[in-house]
Each structure stands twice: as structure tokens, then as C-alpha cells.
Amino acid sequence: MKYRHVVFIVILILVIDQTLKFWIKTHMFMQQEFIIFPNWFRIHFIENEGMAYGLKFGGDFGKILLTTFRLVAVVAGFIYMKKLIREKYSIGLLICGSLILAGAAGNLIDSMFYGLIFNDSIGYEVAKFMPSGGGYGSFLHGRVVDMLYFPIYEGYLPSWVPFKGGDYFVFFRPVFNIADAAISIGVITILLFQKRFFARHTAQQQEKTAVKI
Numbered sequence: 001m002k003y004r005h006v007v008f009i010v011i012l013i014l015v016i017d018q019t020l021k022f023w024i025k026t027h028m029f030m031q032q033e034f035i036i037f038p039n040w041f042r043i044h045f046i047e048n049e050g051m052a053y054g055l056k057f058g059g060d061f062g063k064i065l066l067t068t069f070r071l072v073a074v075v076a077g078f079i080y081m082k083k084l085i086r087e088k089y090s091i092g093l094l095i096c097g098s099l100i101l102a103g104a105a106g107n108l109i110d111s112m113f114y115g116l117i118f119n120d121s122i123g124y125e126v127a128k129f130m131p132s133g134g135g136y137g138s139f140l141h142g143r144v145v146d147m148l149y150f151p152i153y154e155g156y157l158p159s160w161v162p163f164k165g166g167d168y169f170v171f172f173r174p175v176f177n178i179a180d181a182a183i184s185i186g187v188i189t190i191l192l193f194q195k196r197f198f199a200r201h202t203a204q205q206q207e208k209t210a211v212k213i
Contacts, residue, residue: 001091006081006098013102017178018109021145025114026129030121033149040152046175047143067111067140074108077101092189093197099186106179107144114142146175 024045033044049063081097115137118127127136137143150172159165190197 001085001094003082003085006085006094006101009095009098010102010105013099013178013182014106014109017102017106017182020147020178021110022129024147025118025121025127025145027126029124029126039154040150042149042151043147044149044175046146048146049143063111064140067108070104070108070111074101074105077104090197092193096186096190096197099182103179103181103183103186106177106182110144111142112140114145115139116142118142144177146177146180148177148181149175 024043028043028045030045030047033042035042077097078101081094081101084094084097114135116133116135116139117129117131118135119130120136121127151170153169153171155169157164157167157169
């Protein structure tokens with residue numbers, strides 16, 4: 001796998017992620033939703049100030065810090081991917097790294113620029129794309145657009161369930177986006193197959209060492 005393949009995967013995920021976010025932002029008002037498959041999949045428009053799946057981090061200063069961290073992480077990620085490719089790590093690991101990198105870059109674009117290029121959604125008004133400025137926020141203060149919602153189960157839990165018995169429960173509650181999904185898939189896959197990914201690389205390095213000797 002070559003560096004251009006990593007760039008292709010990142011660009012592909014970014015195009016899908018940003019195209020969907022632009023459409024949601026310019027065609028839906030806040031909290032509007034479309035039911036795609038009853039009882040388990042909806043398009044539900046929300047925005048969040050912070051991390052993946054709506055998690056938040058420390059107000060305005062935290063927002064700037066988080067966006068700056070994302071920017072540094074994306075730049076460092078591209079550099080690190082070049083190192084992994086040069087050292088011939090497994091294709092599976094490189095694909096997972098590309099997904100994580102694409103997801104981080106996708107949410108970074110929202111955080112950096114959406115406050116500048118979109119005006120705010122008010123009531124039932126949809127936002128307008130404003131490339132010349134006049135958006136709802138400043139640089140680094142954009143909100144991340146989320147829309148994928150999978151409430152696979154909604155209802156009251158049986159009374160015998162510990163701690164939450166009788167409470168109204170939704171699974172899966174977080175609303176997320178394509179970038180979040182790419183990051184999650186990449187991280188989970190690495191955790192599940194890390195021994196295979198790294199053991200194969202170690203074996204290859206040992207073979208090269210043995211041949212040289």
C-alpha cells in the first residue's frame with residue numbers, strides 16, 4: 001500500500017462526510033428528522049460544540065484547545081502514516097489508520113470553518129451557505145454537524161433490571177456523523193486485530209534481519 005492510497009481513502013471519506021453535512025445544514029432545521037427505517041434508523045439534525053458523539057470539553061477555551069489538538073493530530077497523523085508505509089506495516093493497519101485520519105479531518109473542517117461559512121439555524125429556518133463571511137461564529141468556533149441516529153430500542157425497562165428498572169431507555173442514543181463512524185471503525189478494528197497487524201510486521205522484520213545475517 002502506497003501513500004497515495006492513504007490520501008485517496010482520506011479524500012473519499014471527507015467527500016462523503018462533508019457532502020452529507022452540507023446537505024443537512026442547508027436543507028434541514030435543528031432537531032428535524034427523517035425516519036429512514038422505522039424503529040432503528042433516522043436522520044436527525046443536531047450540532048455539538050465538542051468531541052465525537054456529542055461529548056463536550058470546557059467551553060470556548062476548551063473548544064479552541066480541542067480544535068487545535070485536532071489540527072495537530074491530523075498533521076501528525078499524515079506524517080506517522082508515511083512512516084508506517086515506509087516500514088511496510090500491514091494493509092489492514094494502514095486502512096484503519098486512514099479511516100481514523102479521515103474522521104479526525106472531517107470533524108476538524110466543521111470546527112475550523114463552519115462558523116465562518118454558515119449562518120445559524122433559527123427556529124424552522126435552515127442555514128445558508130455564506131462563503132463570503134457573516135457566519136454564526138469565528139475561526140475555530142464552528143459546531144460539528146451530526147445526523148446519524150440509531151434508536152434500536154426505545155421503551156421502559158423491566159422493573160427487575162438493576163439500577164435502571166422502570167426507567168425510559170434508548171439504545172443507541174448518541175447522534176453521530178460519517179467522520180465519527182470512520183474513527184470508531186478504525187479504532188475498534190485495530191483493538192480487535194492489533195496482534196495480527198503488529199505480529200505480521202514483527203515477523204517480516206525478523207525475516208529481513210535473518211536474511212542480512
